[in-house]
Amino acid sequence: MRFPKRHFSFSLSNFSPPLPPLFSPRLLFVSGIGAKPPRSLANATSPGVNPLLHAQYSMDGNHEIDVHDSRLRDLPGRDGSKQPRVWSSPENGVKTEIGKQIFCNRSLNMKNIIAVGFDMDYTLAQYKPETFESLAYQGTIKKLVYDLGYPRELLNWSFNWKYMVRGLVLDKKRGNILKMDRHKYVKVAYHGFRELSKEDKVGTYGNTLVRDSFDEPDYALIDTLFSLAEAYLFAQLVDFKDCNPDKIQEGVDYARMYKDVRAAVDLCHRDGTLKQMVAIEPKRYINEDSSIVPMLEMLRDSGQATFLVTNSLWDYTNIVMNFLCGSSMADVSNNFGWLQYFDVVITGSAKPGFFHEENRATLFEVVPETGMLLNTDNGSPIPQVGNTSARLFTEAKNHACPVFQGGNVSHLHKLLSIESSSQVLYVGDHIYGDILRSKKEGNNNWKCN
Secondary structure, eight states, rough: OOOOOOOBOOOOSSOOOOOGGGGGGTTTEOOOOOOOOOOOOOTOOOTOSSOOOOOOOOOOOOOOOOOEEEEEEEOOOTTTTTTEEEEEEEEEEOOOGGGOOBBOOOOOGGGGEEEEOTTTTTTTTTOOIIIIHHHHHHHHHHHHHHHHHHOOGGGGGGOOOTOOOEEEEEETTTEEEEOTTTTOOEEEEEEETTEEOOHHHHHHOOOOOOOOOOOOTTTTEESSSSGGHHHHHHHHHHHHHHGGGGGOOOOOOHHHHHHHHHHHHHHHHHTTHHHHHHHHHHHBBBOOTTTTHHHHHHHHTTOOOOEEESSSSSHHHHHHHHHHHTTSOOGGGOOOOGGGSSSEEEESSSGGGGGGOOOOOOOEEEEETTEEEEEETTEEEOOOSOOOOOHHHHHHHOOOOOEEOOOOOOHHHHTTTTTSSSSSSEEEOOIIIIIIIIHHHSSSOOOEE
16 A cells, blocks of 8 residues: 655744744754753643744645744743743744745644753754855865865866755776665766766666665765865865876875875864964854843753753854854953853863763863863862862853863763753764764764754
């Protein structure tokens, strides 16, 4: 028996429309890390009302799903008084354009979610591709020329940020870029920017008896927004090598060129080339989003714990989060007001390794004012011997939430008093780093949405 295809939609109606780029289809929702609620949920909801999400499902094939507007509602406060809340309501229905709806392949009961966590880069912080990706591209070009010996002609190249999309596969050895379906059938193949004929495509990838895995080390997956610029640059280098073989060093094949591009990208990140520019002028590279603070306040007012887990280090995290949370201070390096919206912040998490409970990475406490790292015992302070000024300084400041660096998911469990593995929702942008790796290696029974 075959069922007709129907589209299920999952809409976040608890955010004030219009939804910004934060809730574009780029985001991935992961649930499964359970935590004890840090606050009472007694006054957060009315009986029978889902506190956060109002999910709607369409079985009639209509893609335009009604999403109810978030309004200020007089809901019971913690002290019993009526307080306005940004809330989902069956009344005041509005239409949300399909590009701002969130679709999933399974339901998620937010009533069972106790803690909600976020990644920062490309999740809370939505970078502008026309500026940020171009910045990454130009930085990579300079590393190739000045550090890796590529021709200076590359400095005149430009980047079309609309050309590449996620989901492509790079054939490193052949210099090809592939678009496949879910059965790993190559639908479209390009050599550099030249499309392969059907005969060449089938002759190279059409052997159904010996189907390639299309995985490392011979292939590279373009699965993050960070990798779009390097894929475009790789295609340019393939064309350049084919047209100018004498200008590329002897022995440098397509696979070596890809390796050099990756090395140049890593150099840009390690020496701070990209982040220094973003820190100087965040507005140029990051989309402003006025719904982030109301969203975090709503989650916390409804009883959920909130946390941030990012691979970025503290100094950069503080600058970006100050921008996103609307700080008007000229010197944001000493402004930590945004910490009030979180229960725990973990920087330098080194995901996806962070999700592996066997990972023995040390968890340090960060002194926000100085960036100094203090030793901890699974998040608990360790008494200092000798000069204790750093510890006393941190305790005297009494920030809204602790800031850490490193560690693993077990540390996060302890910091949030987690008892089960099915009560935390994590929002990230990387399907492998934020979801699949955690499911395979994290041993925390995560559910994906």
